[in-house]
Amino acid sequence: MTFLLIALVVLLAVSIFRFYRQRTYLNGLTEEQFREGYRKAQLIDVREPQEFERGHILGARNIPVTQMKQRLVEMRKDKPVYLYCQNSSRSARAAQLLHKKGFKDIYQLKGGFKKWTGKIKTKK
Known part of the structure:
Protein backbone atom coordinates (compact mmCIF):
# COMPACT_ATOMS: atom_id res chain seq x y z
CA MET A 1 0.00 0.00 0.00
CA THR A 2 2.83 2.42 0.89
CA PHE A 3 4.57 1.66 -2.41
CA LEU A 4 1.39 2.45 -4.32
CA LEU A 5 1.03 5.78 -2.51
CA ILE A 6 4.67 6.72 -3.19
CA ALA A 7 4.28 5.78 -6.88
CA LEU A 8 1.15 7.91 -7.12
CA VAL A 9 2.89 10.92 -5.53
CA VAL A 10 5.88 10.56 -7.88
CA LEU A 11 3.60 10.30 -10.91
CA LEU A 12 1.70 13.39 -9.83
CA ALA A 13 4.94 15.32 -9.25
CA VAL A 14 6.27 14.39 -12.70
CA SER A 15 3.01 15.45 -14.33
CA ILE A 16 3.04 18.82 -12.56
CA PHE A 17 6.70 19.35 -13.49
CA ARG A 18 6.01 18.59 -17.18
CA PHE A 19 3.01 20.91 -17.21
CA TYR A 20 4.99 23.88 -15.89
CA ARG A 21 8.05 23.10 -18.02
CA GLN A 22 5.87 22.96 -21.12
CA ARG A 23 4.63 26.46 -20.42
CA THR A 24 8.21 27.75 -20.92
CA TYR A 25 8.35 26.67 -24.58
CA LEU A 26 4.73 26.28 -25.74
CA ASN A 27 2.59 29.38 -26.17
CA GLY A 28 -1.14 28.69 -26.10
CA LEU A 29 -3.07 31.14 -28.28
CA THR A 30 -6.72 32.04 -28.51
CA GLU A 31 -8.32 31.69 -31.93
CA GLU A 32 -7.97 35.44 -32.50
CA GLN A 33 -4.26 35.42 -31.60
CA GLN A 50 -8.41 10.93 -42.27
CA GLU A 51 -9.21 13.63 -39.68
CA PHE A 52 -7.36 16.23 -41.78
CA GLU A 53 -9.37 15.27 -44.88
CA ARG A 54 -12.68 15.72 -43.05
CA GLY A 55 -11.72 19.34 -42.42
CA HIS A 56 -8.71 21.49 -41.58
CA ILE A 57 -7.72 25.14 -41.24
CA LEU A 58 -7.14 26.70 -44.65
CA GLY A 59 -3.42 26.63 -45.45
CA ALA A 60 -2.46 23.91 -42.97
CA ARG A 61 -0.07 21.06 -43.73
CA ASN A 62 -0.77 17.64 -42.28
CA ILE A 63 2.12 16.18 -40.32
CA PRO A 64 0.57 13.72 -37.85
CA VAL A 65 2.25 13.59 -34.44
CA THR A 66 2.78 9.86 -35.08
CA GLN A 67 5.01 10.74 -38.09
CA MET A 68 6.63 13.92 -36.78
CA LYS A 69 10.05 12.44 -35.90
CA GLN A 70 10.45 11.08 -39.44
CA ARG A 71 9.21 14.30 -41.08
CA LEU A 72 11.18 16.94 -39.15
CA VAL A 73 13.12 17.73 -42.34
CA GLU A 74 9.91 19.23 -43.75
CA MET A 75 9.92 21.92 -41.08
CA ARG A 76 12.13 24.97 -40.58
CA LYS A 77 13.60 25.93 -37.21
CA ASP A 78 13.90 29.59 -38.26
CA LYS A 79 10.12 30.12 -38.71
CA PRO A 80 7.40 30.02 -36.06
CA VAL A 81 5.43 26.77 -35.83
CA TYR A 82 1.67 26.96 -35.25
CA LEU A 83 0.25 23.60 -34.18
CA TYR A 84 -3.23 22.29 -33.69
CA CYS A 85 -5.04 18.99 -33.28
CA GLN A 86 -8.61 18.12 -32.38
CA ASN A 87 -8.50 19.35 -28.78
CA SER A 88 -4.85 20.29 -27.90
CA SER A 89 -3.39 17.11 -26.39
CA PHE A 113 -9.72 22.43 -34.18
CA LYS A 114 -13.03 21.63 -32.51
CA LYS A 115 -13.14 25.22 -31.20
CA TRP A 116 -12.08 26.80 -34.55
CA THR A 117 -14.71 29.05 -36.15
CA GLY A 118 -12.64 30.33 -39.09
CA LYS A 119 -12.36 29.12 -42.66
CA ILE A 120 -11.80 25.43 -43.20
CA LYS A 121 -11.11 23.23 -46.18
CA THR A 122 -12.38 19.71 -46.72
CA LYS A 123 -11.37 17.07 -49.25
CA LYS A 124 -14.12 15.99 -51.61
Whole structure:
Protein backbone atom coordinates (compact mmCIF):
# COMPACT_ATOMS: atom_id res chain seq x y z
CA MET A 1 0.00 0.00 0.00
CA THR A 2 2.83 2.42 0.89
CA PHE A 3 4.57 1.66 -2.41
CA LEU A 4 1.39 2.45 -4.32
CA LEU A 5 1.03 5.78 -2.51
CA ILE A 6 4.67 6.72 -3.19
CA ALA A 7 4.28 5.78 -6.88
CA LEU A 8 1.15 7.91 -7.12
CA VAL A 9 2.89 10.92 -5.53
CA VAL A 10 5.88 10.56 -7.88
CA LEU A 11 3.60 10.30 -10.91
CA LEU A 12 1.70 13.39 -9.83
CA ALA A 13 4.94 15.32 -9.25
CA VAL A 14 6.27 14.39 -12.70
CA SER A 15 3.01 15.45 -14.33
CA ILE A 16 3.04 18.82 -12.56
CA PHE A 17 6.70 19.35 -13.49
CA ARG A 18 6.01 18.59 -17.18
CA PHE A 19 3.01 20.91 -17.21
CA TYR A 20 4.99 23.88 -15.89
CA ARG A 21 8.05 23.10 -18.02
CA GLN A 22 5.87 22.96 -21.12
CA ARG A 23 4.63 26.46 -20.42
CA THR A 24 8.21 27.75 -20.92
CA TYR A 25 8.35 26.67 -24.58
CA LEU A 26 4.73 26.28 -25.74
CA ASN A 27 2.59 29.38 -26.17
CA GLY A 28 -1.14 28.69 -26.10
CA LEU A 29 -3.07 31.14 -28.28
CA THR A 30 -6.72 32.04 -28.51
CA GLU A 31 -8.32 31.69 -31.93
CA GLU A 32 -7.97 35.44 -32.50
CA GLN A 33 -4.26 35.42 -31.60
CA PHE A 34 -3.73 32.30 -33.71
CA ARG A 35 -5.33 33.96 -36.76
CA GLU A 36 -3.09 37.02 -36.39
CA GLY A 37 0.11 35.02 -36.81
CA TYR A 38 -0.40 31.70 -38.55
CA ARG A 39 -0.11 33.04 -42.11
CA LYS A 40 3.49 34.11 -41.42
CA ALA A 41 4.32 30.75 -39.87
CA GLN A 42 4.33 27.03 -40.53
CA LEU A 43 0.76 25.91 -39.86
CA ILE A 44 0.80 22.23 -38.93
CA ASP A 45 -2.21 20.00 -38.30
CA VAL A 46 -0.91 17.09 -36.21
CA ARG A 47 -4.06 14.96 -36.53
CA GLU A 48 -4.20 11.77 -38.58
CA PRO A 49 -4.78 12.07 -42.38
CA GLN A 50 -8.41 10.93 -42.27
CA GLU A 51 -9.21 13.63 -39.68
CA PHE A 52 -7.36 16.23 -41.78
CA GLU A 53 -9.37 15.27 -44.88
CA ARG A 54 -12.68 15.72 -43.05
CA GLY A 55 -11.72 19.34 -42.42
CA HIS A 56 -8.71 21.49 -41.58
CA ILE A 57 -7.72 25.14 -41.24
CA LEU A 58 -7.14 26.70 -44.65
CA GLY A 59 -3.42 26.63 -45.45
CA ALA A 60 -2.46 23.91 -42.97
CA ARG A 61 -0.07 21.06 -43.73
CA ASN A 62 -0.77 17.64 -42.28
CA ILE A 63 2.12 16.18 -40.32
CA PRO A 64 0.57 13.72 -37.85
CA VAL A 65 2.25 13.59 -34.44
CA THR A 66 2.78 9.86 -35.08
CA GLN A 67 5.01 10.74 -38.09
CA MET A 68 6.63 13.92 -36.78
CA LYS A 69 10.05 12.44 -35.90
CA GLN A 70 10.45 11.08 -39.44
CA ARG A 71 9.21 14.30 -41.08
CA LEU A 72 11.18 16.94 -39.15
CA VAL A 73 13.12 17.73 -42.34
CA GLU A 74 9.91 19.23 -43.75
CA MET A 75 9.92 21.92 -41.08
CA ARG A 76 12.13 24.97 -40.58
CA LYS A 77 13.60 25.93 -37.21
CA ASP A 78 13.90 29.59 -38.26
CA LYS A 79 10.12 30.12 -38.71
CA PRO A 80 7.40 30.02 -36.06
CA VAL A 81 5.43 26.77 -35.83
CA TYR A 82 1.67 26.96 -35.25
CA LEU A 83 0.25 23.60 -34.18
CA TYR A 84 -3.23 22.29 -33.69
CA CYS A 85 -5.04 18.99 -33.28
CA GLN A 86 -8.61 18.12 -32.38
CA ASN A 87 -8.50 19.35 -28.78
CA SER A 88 -4.85 20.29 -27.90
CA SER A 89 -3.39 17.11 -26.39
CA ARG A 90 -1.58 15.81 -29.52
CA SER A 91 -0.31 19.28 -30.43
CA ALA A 92 1.20 19.51 -26.92
CA ARG A 93 3.04 16.20 -27.54
CA ALA A 94 4.21 17.49 -30.93
CA ALA A 95 5.45 20.70 -29.30
CA GLN A 96 7.44 18.69 -26.77
CA LEU A 97 9.13 16.75 -29.58
CA LEU A 98 9.88 19.93 -31.55
CA HIS A 99 11.31 21.61 -28.46
CA LYS A 100 13.63 18.65 -27.87
CA LYS A 101 14.78 18.92 -31.51
CA GLY A 102 15.71 22.60 -31.16
CA PHE A 103 12.60 24.45 -32.36
CA LYS A 104 12.08 27.67 -30.38
CA ASP A 105 9.02 29.53 -31.64
CA ILE A 106 6.14 27.08 -30.97
CA TYR A 107 2.46 28.01 -30.66
CA GLN A 108 -0.67 25.98 -30.06
CA LEU A 109 -4.34 26.71 -30.76
CA LYS A 110 -6.14 26.62 -27.40
CA GLY A 111 -9.07 24.24 -27.57
CA GLY A 112 -7.90 22.77 -30.87
CA PHE A 113 -9.72 22.43 -34.18
CA LYS A 114 -13.03 21.63 -32.51
CA LYS A 115 -13.14 25.22 -31.20
CA TRP A 116 -12.08 26.80 -34.55
CA THR A 117 -14.71 29.05 -36.15
CA GLY A 118 -12.64 30.33 -39.09
CA LYS A 119 -12.36 29.12 -42.66
CA ILE A 120 -11.80 25.43 -43.20
CA LYS A 121 -11.11 23.23 -46.18
CA THR A 122 -12.38 19.71 -46.72
CA LYS A 123 -11.37 17.07 -49.25
CA LYS A 124 -14.12 15.99 -51.61
